Amino acid sequence: MLTALLMASFSCKQEKTETAPKQNNTETAKPAEKQRIVSLSGGITEIISALGYQSEIVGTDVTSTYPESLKTTATELGHVRSMAIEPVMALHPSLILANKKDMNPELLKKLEASGTKLDLLEQEYSVQGTKKLIRQVAEILGSQDYRKLDEKIDADLAQLKPIARKPKVLFIYARGNNLMVAGKGTPMAALIDIAGGENAVNDFDDFKPLTPEALVKANPDVLLFFSSGLQSAGGIDGVLKTPGVAETTAGKEKRIVAMDGGLMSSFGPRLGQAALTLNALLTESPH
Numbered sequence: 098m099l100t101a102l103l104m105a106s107f108s109c110k111q112e113k114t115e116t117a118p119k120q121n122n123t124e125t126a127k128p129a130e131k132q133r134i135v136s137l138s139g140g141i142t143e144i145i146s147a148l149g150y151q152s153e154i155v156g157t158d159v160t161s162t163y164p165e166s167l168k169t170t171a172t173e174l175g176h177v178r179s180m181a182i183e184p185v186m187a188l189h190p191s192l193i194l195a196n197k198k199d200m201n202p203e204l205l206k207k208l209e210a211s212g213t214k215l216d217l218l219e220q221e222y223s224v225q226g227t228k229k230l231i232r233q234v235a236e237i238l239g240s241q242d243y244r245k246l247d248e249k250i251d252a253d254l255a256q257l258k259p260i261a262r263k264p265k266v267l268f269i270y271a272r273g274n275n276l277m278v279a280g281k282g283t284p285m286a287a288l289i290d291i292a293g294g295e296n297a298v299n300d301f302d303d304f305k306p307l308t309p310e311a312l313v314k315a316n317p318d319v320l321l322f323f324s325s326g327l328q329s330a331g332g333i334d335g336v337l338k339t340p341g342v343a344e345t346t347a348g349k350e351k352r353i354v355a356m357d358g359g360l361m362s363s364f365g366p367r368l369g370q371a372a373l374t375l376n377a378l379l380t381e382s383p384h
Contacts, residue, residue: 132238135185136161137177137195140220140227143365144234145194148242156188162359163367182207194234196220220364222287224250227368246366253369257376260293264379267297267317267347269307269336271326276307276339278315284362285321291368292375294319309341319379320347323358354378 132153136142139160145151146164156172158180174184177199185193190213197217208215216237220230228247235243268285270277279285279296280303286296297317305311320336330336333353342348356378360371 133189133191135174135188135190135193137174137180137193138199138218138220139163139359140230140363140365141194141196141218141234142167143363143367144231144246145238147246147366148235148238148240150238150240155190156185160359160363163363177201177204180204182211186211186213192216192237194218194237222282222284222364224254224291224368227364230364231366249366250369253373254291256373257293258380260376260380263293263295264318264352265297265316265346266294266319266321266379267312267315268321269326269330270304271322271330271336273329276330277304278307278311279304284364287364288361288371288375289321291372292379294375294379307339312339312341313344316345317347318350319352319354320345321375321378322353322355323361324355325358327353327355354381 135156137158142161266289268279280301282302297315
């Protein structure tokens with residue numbers, strides 16, 4: 098899926114015990130060995146970490162950019178679309194978690210044949226979908242702490258400022274001169290809606306190349322980028338030189354904003370924080 102490919106480019110543990118046989122009428126508890134978890138989804142990785150199991154993550158995919166401390170404790174295995182099984186199995190995982198929609202069919206077949214415990218999860222880009230995913234990951238890990246993550250999301254969302262007229266927001270994925278826009282079914286479109294905006298283009302799914310004609314027709318009030326993408330496009334001044342931008346309301350008012358890519362697209366425990374961040378950007382006065 099194109100969404101998954103584009104996302105890749107920006108790039109308190111609970112103790113479990115097992116009971117030993119009774120000896121001399123006493124019973125001793127033996128701590129279970131730590132799991133060796135490979136997480137192949139940024140959102141799932143964030144959930145595992147937020148539940149307190151970060152120390153058990155031994156491998157991640159390229160979208161797992163948060164927490165940053167994983168860079169020094171887990172092996173980055175690349176993107177699931179092009180990942181080989183050998184580096185994964187070299188980590189001797191006891192559990193592999195992945196987003197079903199993003200999984201490479203060939204890799205999936207080999208992982209299933211390996212006999213390693215594998216859980217494929219569905220990720221829905223919504224508040225309830227995120228809470229469902231958190232609960233599912235918690236159940237797999239044997240954790241009961243997921244409710245505190247739900248409560249944090251709700252507390253953040255309760256702070257969103259209402260916007261009288263929903264601004265039309267166009268997310269542009271930028272890598273230099275390579276510009277793509279986000280349509281329906283993307284995490285960007287969902288986040289824009291949660292934050293109080295309206296996705297500027299809804300006549301297609303996933304991503305499409307940006308054209309001056311389509312940009313002018315959409316006439317967004319705000320242009321939204323990943324922070325790294327805005328930088329690669331030459332900053333605000335560079336974006337304003339993009340054909341068609343100057344003819345839009347966003348271009349005329351210089352309403353060009355950016356957010357961290359991982360925060361925007363992961364739809365994990367930081368969803369409320371992401372929505373608050375974008376809401377603040379949308380309620381700012383034009384330049």
